[in-house]
Amino acid sequence: MFGRLNRGGAESRTMDIYRNIDRTKVQFDFIVHTNEACDYEEEAKTLGASVFKLPRFTGKNYFAYRKAWRAFLEQRGKSYNAIHVHVTNFASVFLSLLKSIPMRIAHSRNASDRSPVKRMLVKAARPSILKHCTHYLSVSKKAADFVFGKDANGIVVVPNAIDARMFAYNPELRKRTREELKLGDSFVVGHVGRMHPQKNHTYLLQTVKALQDEHPDIVLLLVGDGPLRSVIERQAAGLGVKARFTGLRDDVPALMQAFDVFVLPSLFEGLPGVVLEAQAAGLPCLVSDTITRECAIVPELCAFFPITASPEVWADAMWNRRGYIRRVTLDEFKRSGFDAPEQAIWYERFYSSGK
Numbered sequence: 001m002f003g004r005l006n007r008g009g010a011e012s013r014t015m016d017i018y019r020n021i022d023r024t025k026v027q028f029d030f031i032v033h034t035n036e037a038c039d040y041e042e043e044a045k046t047l048g049a050s051v052f053k054l055p056r057f058t059g060k061n062y063f064a065y066r067k068a069w070r071a072f073l074e075q076r077g078k079s080y081n082a083i084h085v086h087v088t089n090f091a092s093v094f095l096s097l098l099k100s101i102p103m104r105i106a107h108s109r110n111a112s113d114r115s116p117v118k119r120m121l122v123k124a125a126r127p128s129i130l131k132h133c134t135h136y137l138s139v140s141k142k143a144a145d146f147v148f149g150k151d152a153n154g155i156v157v158v159p160n161a162i163d164a165r166m167f168a169y170n171p172e173l174r175k176r177t178r179e180e181l182k183l184g185d186s187f188v189v190g191h192v193g194r195m196h197p198q199k200n201h202t203y204l205l206q207t208v209k210a211l212q213d214e215h216p217d218i219v220l221l222l223v224g225d226g227p228l229r230s231v232i233e234r235q236a237a238g239l240g241v242k243a244r245f246t247g248l249r250d251d252v253p254a255l256m257q258a259f260d261v262f263v264l265p266s267l268f269e270g271l272p273g274v275v276l277e278a279q280a281a282g283l284p285c286l287v288s289d290t291i292t293r294e295c296a297i298v299p300e301l302c303a304f305f306p307i308t309a310s311p312e313v314w315a316d317a318m319w320n321r322r323g324y325i326r327r328v329t330l331d332e333f334k335r336s337g338f339d340a341p342e343q344a345i346w347y348e349r350f351y352s353s354g355k
Contacts, residue, residue, distance in 0.1 A: 001030070001031040001032075001083065001084065001085045001086060001087055002014075002030065002031070002032055002033075002086050002087060003032065003033050003034070003087055004032055004033070004034050004036070005030055005032050005038035005039065005040045005041055005051065006036050006039040006040070006246060007040070007250075007282075008194060008320040009038045009109070009160070009270075009272060009273045009274065010042060010086050010109045010240065011039075012080050012273060013161065013162065013273050013340075014028075014086070015043070015044070016161065016162055016340035017161070017340055017343060017344050018044070018047060018049070019047070019163070019340075020163065020340050020343075020344035021342045021344040021347060021348055022052070022344075022348055023047065025050055025348055025352070026347070026348050026351050026352070027049070028044070028048075028049045029050045029052065029076075029080075029097045030044055030049055030050070030051045030052070031047050031053075031054055031058040031072070032040060032051060032052070032250060033052055033054055033055065033057065033196055034053065034056060034097070035052075035053055037338075038051070038067055039248070043168035046119075047193050054068045054069065054071060054139065055068055055071065057090050057093060057334055058265075061260050062093065065086075065094070066092060066093065066094065066097065067178075069094045070096050070097060071246075073097060073098070073100060074172075076201060077098075078100055079100060079104055080101050081101070081351065081352075082101065082102070082103035082104075082105060082112045082351050083098055083101045083103070083104055083105065083131070084105045084107060085104070085105060085106050085107065086107050086109060087254050088106055088107075088108060088122060088125060088129060088147050089118050089121040089125060089131075090121060090125065091106065091121045091125045091128060091129050091136060092124065092129070093130035095128050095129065095131075095133065096128065096132055096287050098132065099132075100311070100337055101327045102134070103135060103351070103354055104132060104133045104134045104135070105133065105135045105136075105137060106129045106133040106135075106136050106137070106147070107137045107138070107139075107158075108136075108137070108138040108139065108140075108144055108146060108148060108270065109139050109143060109160075109270040109272040109274055110146065110147075110268065110269065111140065111142035111143045111145075111219060111268050111270050111292065112146055112148050112267075112292075121171050122146065122147055122309075127146070127186055128147065128149065129281050130148065130149075130152060130186035132231070134354070135154075135156070135354065136148055136152065136154055136155045136156065137155075137156050137157075137158050137208075138155055138156070138157050138158070139157070139158065139159070139160040139269075139270040139271035140157060140160075140270055140271040140294050140295075141157060141271070141292070141294070142290045142292050143270035143271065143292075144157065144264045147165070150354045151245045155189040158346075159271075159294075159336065159337045159338040159343065160271040160272075160273050160295075160334075160338070161276075161337070161339055161340040161342070162273055162276045162277055162280060162338065162339070162340055163337045163339070163340040163341065163345035164280040164329070164334075164339050164340075165279075165341075166253045166272035166280075166305075166335035167253045167256060167280035167281045168275050168280060168281070168282075168328050168329075168330055169257070169281055169282035169326045169327060169328050170257055173254055174256045174257035174258060176254075177254045177255065177257050177258040177300055178258045181244075181258060183219060183241055183258060186218065186219045186263070187215070187217070187218050187219070187260050187261075187319075187322055188221055188258060188259050188260045188261075189211070189218060189219070189221070189259070189260070189261055189268075189318055190221045190223070190255070190258070190259030190260075190261065190262050190263070190265055190278075190283070191204060191220070191221070191222050191223065191224075191262070191263055191264065191280075192224055192233055192252055192255070192256070192257065192262075192266035192274045192277075193222040193223075193224050193225065193264065193266075193274060193308070194224050194225070194226040194306075195222075195226030195228040195232055196226045196227060196228060196265070197225055197228065197267070198267055198268060198269075199264075199265075199267075200265055200266055200267050200268050200288070200307060201222075201228065201235075202235060203231045203307055203311070204265050205220075205235055205236055205241050205243070205264050205265060206239070206311040207263070207265070207311040207314035207318070208220045208241050208243070208315070208338070209239045209240065210311040210312045210314070210315035211309075211313065211318055212240075212241060212242060212318060214315070215321070216279050216318065218242070218243075218244040219242065219244065220236075220241060220242065220244065220248065221244050221255070221258070221259065222244065222245050222246065223244075223246045223247075223248075223249055223252060223255055224246075224247075224248065225247050225248045230246070233245060234247075235344070238303075239355045249324055252277070253277070253281070256277060256278060256281040256283060257281060259281075259283055260283075260284075260321065260322065260324075261284045261285075261286065261318050261321045261324075262274075262275070262278035262283045262284070262285045262286070263281065263285075263286045263287075263314070263318065264285070264286070264287045264288065264291070265287070265288045265305075265307050265314070266287070266288055266290065266291060267285075267288070267290060267307070268291075269290070269291045269292070269295075270292075271291075271292055271294055271295050272291060272295060275291070275295045275302070276295065276297060276333075276338055277300055278300045278301075279301050279332075279333075280300070280329055280330070280333060281294075281328035282301070282328065282329055283301065283322050283326065283329050284301055284318050284321040285301050285302045286300065286305060286314060286318060286321075287301070287303075287304055287305075288304065288305065288306070288307045289304040289305060289306050289307075290307065291304070297329075297332055297333060297336050297338050298329050298332050301329075303317060311347075314353075331353060
């Protein structure tokens with residue numbers, strides 16, 4: 001269950017599992033809270049899923065929202081062995097209705113939220129989650145504490161796995177992608193993420209501005225879209241930052257080949273899959289120290305910096321990564337448990353047995 005089945009972190013990671021799971025043993029359906037077409041909707045249907053659309057919960061539509069859930073459950077509820085909930089801030093509104101489904105799984109994917117209202121909602125939903133769910137998963141210890149509380153028991157931390165093979169470093173693909181993007185020999189700072197306050201794009205622009213002041217040929221490549229895109233574009237222009245906005249792309253593995261360094265100065269994360277993808281591509285990664293160290297699958301690639309530091313600190317760190325010799329890191333992912341094909345086997349067993 002998601003808000004939308006778009007190219008966000010949780011949705012992308014779930015699709016990685018869905019593509020790799022044995023669908024003769026386990027089949028997914030999806031509940032989303034939008035009537036709009038979603039990025040992964042057609043692919044999910046091709047793989048055998050149904051996509052059910054419920055109204056977005058606004059607070060004012062409490063009774064209508066619960067009515068929509070009841071209608072769905074009357075139609076399909078008894079056909080499911082498990083329901084896997086990735087939206088926890090208003091879970092208390094519907095969880096009590098799910099008793100007919102044997103496995104009721106709550107999955108924590110974020111370690112905080114900038115919005116005081118959403119933080120309050122998560123805390124308010126906690127008693128209902130602990131009462132009505134049968135299983136509790138989290139991408140990291142910090143994310144588990146945020147949603148379930150520090151004293152909760154029975155939490156299983158499940159790595160935020162990716163299909164690392166899709167991102168493995170490929171010198172020929174790097175050359176071809178850079179030619180297509182007309183990047184020449186430029187040093188490319190890359191970022192992939194939704195344009196949302198959580199991702200801290202304003203600070204990212206400040207760090208790249210500090211770098212471009214010393215090295216004008218630096219290129220900032222921003223992949224993604226979101227509610228703040230127009231604001232971020234204006235900020236980049238106002239600062240004089242040379243930035244290229246690609247919008248949403250379905251070729252992120254190729255774009256990561258074109259980067260020279262990956263930067264993620266987020267205010268908070270659960271366990272960001274995009275950092276895993278960058279490491280799978282063999283990229284040096286500079287990430288904020290608000291992010292759990294559990295994301296450092298290849299320690300030599302990851303460096304953590306405070307977002308309270310001057311932009312020049314990050315700028316120097318980026319520049320110091322020039323000339324890094326990239327390599328294939330698939331073995332590290334297979335050993336770590338962060339590889340989607342391996343994790344899909346775990347999910348097959350989990351959905352079947354609850355263990």
